[in-house]
Amino acid sequence: MPPKGDSETQALRKELEELYEKLKEAQQGAADVKLEETCSGVADAPKVKLTTKKLMKGHLNKVNSVHYSGDSRHCVSGSLDGKLIIWDTYTGNKVQIVPLRSSWVMSVAFSPSGNFVACGGMDNMCTVYDVNNRDATGVAKMTRELAGYEGFLSSCRFLDDKTLITGSGDMKICMWDLESGKKTADFPGHNGDVVSISLSPENNMYVTGSVDKTCRLWDIREEKPKQTFFGHEADVNSVCFHPSAQAFCTGSEDKSARLFDIRSDQQMALYEPPNKSSGFTSCGLSLSGRFLLCGSDDNNIHIWDTLKNQHNGCLPGHENRVTSLTVAPNGIAVVTSSWDQNVRVWG
Template identity: 35%
Template sequence: MSVAELKERHMATTETVNALRERLKQKRQSLLDTDVAGYARSQGKSAVSFGPTDLVCCRTLQGHSGKVYSLDWTSEKNRIVSASQDGRLIVWNALTSQKTHAIKLPCAWVMTCAFSPTGQSVACGGLDSLCSIFNLNSPTDRDGTLPVSRVLSGHKGYVSSCQYVPDEETHLITSSGDQTCVLWDITTGLRTSVFGGEFQSGHTADVLSVSINASSSRLFVSGSCDGTARLWDTRVASRAVRTFHGHEGDVNAVKFFPDGNRFGTGSDDGTCRLFDIRTGHELQVYFQQHADNEVPHVISIAFSISGRLLFAGYTNGDCYVWDTLLAKVVLNLGSVQDSHTGRVSCLGLSADGSALCTGSWDENLKIWAFGGHRRVI
């Protein structure tokens, strides 16, 4: 068979697949008679009453001299690690605002950071295509620099996201611009599994984010520039369990819902979406119309501990608090006093749900405390 014939057959097959995908999409939509908000309204549910004093900025963490790209909380709630364009990781005491570690990185172009489950180590990655591990208990060298304890090498593109497997100090998952995700054994520094790449069910563009299911740590989701999110099982690396369509732009952020049966996404198309991993259905779209018709991109998302609230950071500096049940914005942290002056590039909730931390291109991090009964939402 000639090359021309192969190309023609490939084009015909691609058209067939696209047509089947469109038919499947239409069939799924026909089965969805309502969304979460529609059903909630039919049951007489009302939106959460949320005022400016229910979530207030209690402290600003200043110390970075470049855009903040990533942050993570420890499981014991009182420490935060942040990564910045200034080429440093800073570990903060969230209660006192003091810096406990300021780690100078071998590569300044860092994009992601994460605490290990015990909080004894931090991982980071970026444009050097490596994931570097630092043991916070290691002694510093003569220059006061904390040495790298392990380097995970194998990606062929930038490392966009990293997350430790829950309750495991020795395994983490990374996502990359090489269109793959990788499960690593930190003890050996070797790749345990590669998800995507040459496999047909993998992403077809840069992978930007990952989220591991806390209820079943063998499952994780990934978001990509190909406009899809994919569900993976670490026991079956050869193919994605399910692919989720709906976004019309890069999927910048993914986050599992607290119950582990659903997950949220944030995209360049300006929407957040909620998907069910069991059915593959899109349950809800979260979108706020702007008067100027400009659509700010969603860069970061997080859920409250009950899942009733969705926090979303945008490129225009807004940080919306969504009522996930009614798909309604109940508060915009970008419009209150002490808000960020740049894009909200990262955010995360403390383990007990009592505080939210946001990081921004304005070089600062802010800790927002919930007041009164709002602590349990």
């Protein structure tokens, strides 16, 4: 006979699943039309013809994360070789190489101003460097080591030069004041590792993705999520706010990408590649929001027309898993990183 606790847990799990099914039915009942049907009169989007403008070599191990600066020119990449590299994407040159205390980097972030970069990973810490302030050896000075996580640091994003949001393997989201180096908020975010964070265009909201298969929408002033979005059947590896600030896209381990609408509180579109064979690690939207780009385990970047739900093609080039994807704030280029040790600029 199973212990009493086990049967109670199973009963609660069953009740939760039934509530979830009722919620899904109510949402579907409110969905009166499909996005692709509404957009059937819209002209087909042209074929995207992005090519590799710069192949940036310099890392000596897998590159796990890349992120654009607010100037749409510089980006930072973090690798298991224990280095951050700041690149000039126009020339393909290295601007700075920052050696790290820990080589297990999982996430990097560039502040919108371009003054700071942050990184973290399996060291259970987020480290911030001042790009404009260098030590005697010419390396960017470390300004903060933000400790206090009970799990690995999986994601970080700057609101501005003074504020940083982080997500971690202990299922928490933290807000940090970088001037004091202190945590200003620390709250349970998900029922599994927080994997990805994306800020809204106005910087007043953010969305998170998690291994608990859900995405959650947050107001930066509040410690509880405003909305929870269901639908994915595996880890949500990446989230990306839509330029309209009314929706967001996701890339998941379940071999699909999706568009969720905030106002209708539900999924609007499901994007699947023609050959559904590998999961998506990262996602990004074009400046208009018309094109969705997703980095994949199959070494390619897949592109969809978001309105008509049409697969628009692939960007081949990387020789291993594409780990991260960042779209320039001005929309003119896309940068990707991969386990093939390279960083590519597409335009």
